[in-house]
Amino acid sequence: MREFILSVFLLALLSGSASAMQLASPALVPARPATPADTTRPVSAGLFSYPTGVAVGADGSTYVVDTDNSEIKKISASGQASTLANKGFTYPTGLAVDGAGTVYVADPGSRSIQKITPAGEVSTLVAHGLDYPAGVAVAPDGTVYVVDAGREANTGSVRKLTPSGRLLTLARGLNKPNGVAVAPDGTVYVADTDNNCIKRISPSGEVSALVGASLSRPAGVAVAPDGTVYVADTYHNSVQKISPAGITTLLASGFTYPAGVATDAAGAVYVTDTGHGALKKIALTGAVSTLAGGATGTSASIRAGKE
Numbered sequence: 001m002r003e004f005i006l007s008v009f010l011l012a013l014l015s016g017s018a019s020a021m022q023l024a025s026p027a028l029v030p031a032r033p034a035t036p037a038d039t040t041r042p043v044s045a046g047l048f049s050y051p052t053g054v055a056v057g058a059d060g061s062t063y064v065v066d067t068d069n070s071e072i073k074k075i076s077a078s079g080q081a082s083t084l085a086n087k088g089f090t091y092p093t094g095l096a097v098d099g100a101g102t103v104y105v106a107d108p109g110s111r112s113i114q115k116i117t118p119a120g121e122v123s124t125l126v127a128h129g130l131d132y133p134a135g136v137a138v139a140p141d142g143t144v145y146v147v148d149a150g151r152e153a154n155t156g157s158v159r160k161l162t163p164s165g166r167l168l169t170l171a172r173g174l175n176k177p178n179g180v181a182v183a184p185d186g187t188v189y190v191a192d193t194d195n196n197c198i199k200r201i202s203p204s205g206e207v208s209a210l211v212g213a214s215l216s217r218p219a220g221v222a223v224a225p226d227g228t229v230y231v232a233d234t235y236h237n238s239v240q241k242i243s244p245a246g247i248t249t250l251l252a253s254g255f256t257y258p259a260g261v262a263t264d265a266a267g268a269v270y271v272t273d274t275g276h277g278a279l280k281k282i283a284l285t286g287a288v289s290t291l292a293g294g295a296t297g298t299s300a301s302i303r304a305g306k307e
Contacts, residue, residue, distance in 0.1 A: 045196070047073065047081055048293040049271040053094040053220070053278060054260035055183055056103055062291070063155070064272055065105065065260070072105060072116060075292055088114055088122040094147075094179065094260070104144055106136040111162070113146060129167055132166060135180045135220075137188070142178045144169075147190055149182040150196035158190055171207050178218065179221040179232070179260070189229055191218040193233065198231060198242065210246050215240065220260035222269070230269050232258040239271055239282065252282050 051073075052066035060077030063084065071086040072095065088110025097103045101118040104125065114134060125131075125144070132149040139145070146163040156174030161167050175194035180187050187204035189210065191256040198213030198221060216235035221231050227244035230251065238253035239261060256275025265267055269282040270291075278294030 008125065048277045048279070050272065050274060051277065051293065052259045052279065053092070053106070054262045054270050054272045054279065055095050055097045055103070056262045056264040056270060057097045058099050058265070059101070060264065061097075061101075062262075063095055063097055064292070065095050065274060067091060067093055070109075070154045072103060073292075079291075081292055085116050085120050085122050094133075094138045095243055096138045096144075098138045098142065099140065104136045104148065104230075105135040107147070107201045108132045108134055112146065126161060126167065131155070134178045135191075137182045139182045139294055140184065140188065143182075145175045145180050145182055145188055147174075149176045149178065149193075150174075153194065154191070156187060170201050170205060171199070178219045181221045181223045181229070183223045183227060186226055187223075187227075189221050189223055191221045191231065193217055193219060193234075194233060197269040211242050211246050214248055220258070220262075220272070222263050224263050224267060230261050232264060234258060237275075239269060252286065252288050254288075255280070 025246045046068050047158045048066045050068040051064050052067045055063045057129065057265040064073045065307045066073050070089040070092060072084045073081060074084040089107050092105050094106035095103055103116040105114040109116055111130045112124055113136060115123050115125040130148050133146050135147040136150045137145045142163040146159040146189045148157045148159055150156040150200050154173055154175050156177040157172045158170040159167055160170050176193045178189065178193045179191035188201040190199045192199050194214045196216060198210040199207055200210040201207050215233050218231045219234045220232035221229060229242040231240045233240045234257050237249045237255045239258060241249050241251040255271060255273045258271050259274045261269060267284055273280050276294040278290050279292040280288055281291050282288050
């Protein structure tokens, strides 16, 4: 049964088939009622149906893709949850936020990248040229990076949308990549999911493997200002920490199919725990708590990676 569930999850996460996606995710997390777009309420259990991508804004707000509800949720720094946008998406999975609070959403269901203003207005940023855009990142200069999983194995790529609107290709031949992040120096990090590794693309375009072998179907990836990379190691139900030198250590475990990962200015790490339908936070001390969905509060079942 476990192997069946794992197979279904991977199909939902990476497949380009809309019907497969609709069938797969409820097998892990039962559907929950959608949140009306005009409501703001305290964070509580049942907030998400199937949380995937996550990003943290400059003001401390956290944004989460609620994939099965086709919604983008916003959780303020004070802990108030609201729906930022719930129209214009088909099957969103990844997102990023820039310094001005503009949110970028990877929507593989419509093969597009959507843009959301702080007021919640949705428009299409990229409508053509993508097969299965699974993840998105944005650099300080406004350059948008997209990881495209492709239609077949080893057809994944990393695309770059310049501020002038040119869509360029940085790397090809990836195997169902899922997450992407960009460092302050312009280095791009990609979760090459079916190759079980993290790829690094230098500002000059040189592609190399940062780490591999020890990961199992990595999905989300984030990078801190000091160059530390955090990875949602999905099939190991954990979050890994990778030093700039490529040394991997366990940050926290005990999740159930973590999908997205992000960091804030203080160095805390945020994780979407899809199997628990929750957003969780890993503090600098290593303590893990549930911020939204699931059962809020500190979770004794999650182990910090210092043991």
